[in-house]
Amino acid sequence: DVKVTQSSRYLVKRTGEKVFLECVQDMDHENMFWYRQDPGLGLRLIYFSYDVKMKEKGDIPEGYSVSREKKERFSLILESASTNQTSMYLCASRSGLLVSYNEQFFGPGTRLTVL
Amino acid sequence: AQSVTQLGSHVSVSEGALVLLRCNYSSSVPPYLFWYVQYPNQGLQLLLKYTSAATLVKGINGFEAEFKKSETSFHLTKPSAHMSDAAEYFCAVTQARQLTFGSGTQLTVLP
Numbered sequence: 001d002v003k004v005t006q007s008s009r010y011l012v013k014r015t016g017e018k019v020f021l022e023c024v025q026d027m028d029h030e031n032m033f034w035y036r037q038d039p040g041l042g043l044r045l046i047y048f049s050y051d052v053k054m055k056e057k058g059d060i061p062e063g064y065s066v067s068r069e070k071k072e073r074f075s076l077i078l079e080s081a082s083t084n085q086t087s088m089y090l091c092a093s094r095s096g097l098l099v100s101y102n103e104q105f106f107g108p109g110t111r112l113t114v115l
Numbered sequence: 116a117q118s119v120t121q122l123g124s125h126v127s128v129s130e131g132a133l134v135l136l137r138c139n140y141s142s143s144v145p146p147y148l149f150w151y152v153q154y155p156n157q158g159l160q161l162l163l164k165y166t167s168a169a170t171l172v173k174g175i176n177g178f179e180a181e182f183k184k185s186e187t188s189f190h191l192t193k194p195s196a197h198m199s200d201a202a203e204y205f206c207a208v209t210q211a212r213q214l215t216f217g218s219g220t221q222l223t224v225l226p
Contacts, residue, residue, distance in 0.1 A: 004158070031212065040124060042205060042216040043159075050212060058213065090158055100209045101147040101166045106158030 003027070004107035006091055012113045019078040021110050023091030030097050032074035033104065034058075034066060037088040049074055050097060081114045088112075117142045117208045121217035129225045134178075134193040136220045138206030141187065148189045149207040149214065150180055159205065165189060176200070196224045 007022035025032065031050050035043040035058075045058030047066040055066050063085060067075045074093075078085055088111050092104040122137040140146055147166050151159040163174025170182045176199075180191045189206060201224045206217040 033213070035216075040218055042121075042218040043214075044216075045213055048213060056212075092159075100212055101164065103149075103161045103164065104159075104214060106151075106160070108156070108158045 004091055004093055004105050006089075006107040006110050008110050009108060010111050010113075012115065013078075013081050014115050015082060017078075017081050017114075019081050019112065019114075021076040021078075021089055021091075021112070023074045023076070023093075023107055024072055025074075025093040025105070026072065027093065027095070027105070028071065029093035029095045029105075030071075031094040032068065033092040033094070034064075034074065034076045035090045035092065036060070037090055037109070043090065046076065081112075083114050086112060086114045117146065117215050119206050119208050119215055119217035121204075121206050121220050123220055124218065125221045125223065127223040127225055128196045130198055131195050134191070134196045134200065134222065136191040136204050136206075136222065138180075138189045138191065138217060139187050140189060140206075140208045142208055145184075146208045148180075148182065149209070150174065150178070150189075150191050151205045151207060151216075153203045153205065153219075155202070162191070162204075196222075198224050198226065200224055 004025045033048040034046045049068040065077045091107040094104045118141045120139045149164045150162040165182045173179045207214045
């Protein structure tokens with residue numbers, strides 16, 4: 001079974017803090033994604049990576065950065081957390097570089113609260 | 116640009132009744148379409164996907180969806196709702212490397 005794990009289920013941070021959200025997948029997938037989920041807005045793509053050290057901006061990259069130093073790990077970084085970044089963050093992975101109809105596998109999510 | 120519209124942010128059905136969750140898409144080329152389900156406090160799980168092989172797609176837990184190009188729709192159905200179907204459902208479309216999700220439909224199943 002594919003497993004995508006996220007470092008924390010719940011996280012509380014203060015405005016201005018640097019926040020790291022970690023995601024690890026165990027199926028050697030090429031592609032990894034970070035989404036944020038907000039009520040009434042569905043999932044919105046922040047960043048994705050299709051290879052080690054490669055990244056592309058999604059729909060809402062402002063205020064975020066990412067790092068992918070190893071194939072299995074994809075980190076989301078909030079350089080200076082703000083209250084409007086309070087949200088549920090979901091990580092996903094998918095096999096196949098150009099095969100976009102493959103299933104994305106999701107982690108359980110990290111609920112981040114910024115005070 | 117591709118987009119997905121889910122009509123109805125909340126749908127309630129009685130146990131045993133038909134479930135119908137609506138999804139319309141916008142795409143300039145033939146799309147790949149997905150339905151995902153999210154149970155409380157969990158990540159998303161794939162229910163089914165359309166990849167142009169067949170217009171009627173069967174998924175897990177008794178769900179199915181029909182791709183209708185003329186209506187640009189991909190509605191999700193289940194003949195008989197079960198209490199365990201209570202969850203949030205997301206329709207998604209992809210053309211390139213990323214998925215675009217709808218805003219979601221919360222399904223409530225009444226006893």
